[in-house]
Amino acid sequence: MELLCEGLRVEKGRLKELSFSEAPMMVGNYYPYCPEPDLTMGVKSHTDPGALTILLPNHIGRLQVKHGLEWLDVEHVPGALVVNIGDILQILSNDEYKSVQHRVLASSSVEPRVSVGVFFHPSERKLVWTLAGADIAGQACSLSTVHIYRL
Numbered sequence: 590m591e592l593l594c595e596g597l598r599v600e601k602g603r604l605k606e607l608s609f610s611e612a613p614m615m616v617g618n619y620y621p622y623c624p625e626p627d628l629t630m631g632v633k634s635h636t637d638p639g640a641l642t643i644l645l646p647n648h649i650g651r652l653q654v655k656h657g658l659e660w661l662d663v664e665h666v667p668g669a670l671v672v673n674i675g676d677i678l679q680i681l682s683n684d685e686y687k688s689v690q691h692r693v694l695a696s697s698s699v700e701p702r703v704s705v706g707v708f709f710h711p712s713e714r715k716l717v718w719t720l721a722g723a724d725i726a727g728q729a730c731s732l733s734t735v736h737i738y739r740l
C-alpha cells in the first residue's frame with residue numbers, strides 16, 4: 590500500500606484505511622480440460638470489485654488483460670504473482686490507477702489450469718476515507734468518502 594501511495598505522490602499512510610489488516614478472501618479456481626475452448630470462456634471479461642487482487646496462476650496461461658481494444662496474454666513467469674488493481678482502488682485514486690479488465694480463456698490443455706487469488710477488500714459498512722484534499726499527480730482529488738455496502 591505504501592508503494593501505491595508513492596505512485597500517487599501522497600504520504601505513505603494515506604491508503605491505510607483500506608484495512609488490509611483484516612482477513613482478505615482467498616479463492617481457488619480450477620479450470621478443467623475443455624474440448625471446445627472457442628465456444629466458451631474460463632472466466633468472462635470483468636474487473637475485480639475490491640481494492641487489490643493478488644493471483645498465483647499455474648503454468649497453463651490463458652489469462653488476458655484488455656489494453657485499449659486488444660486482449661493481451663499475461664505471460665506466465667514461474668513463481669511470479671499477478672497483481673490486479675480493483676474498482677475501489679481506481680475510485681479512491683481519482684482514476685490514477687485503472688481497474689484492469691481481464692478474462693480467462695478456456696483451455697484444451699489436458700492438464701487443468703489452477704489459480705489462487707487473494708482479494709483485498711475494505712470491510713462492509715466501513716467508511717473508507719482516503720485521499721480527500723490530496724493532490725494526485727497534479728490534480729486535486731474530488732472524492733472524499735466511499736461507503737462500502739454488500740448488496
Ligand SMILES: O=C(O)CCC(=O)C(=O)O
Pocket residue numbers: 616618632637644646652691692693703704706
Ligand atoms: O484464474 C485467474 O487467473 C483469474 C481469476 C479471476 O479473474 C477472478 O477470480 O477474479
Ligand SMILES: [Fe+2]
Pocket residue numbers: 635636637691
Ligand atoms: Fe478477476
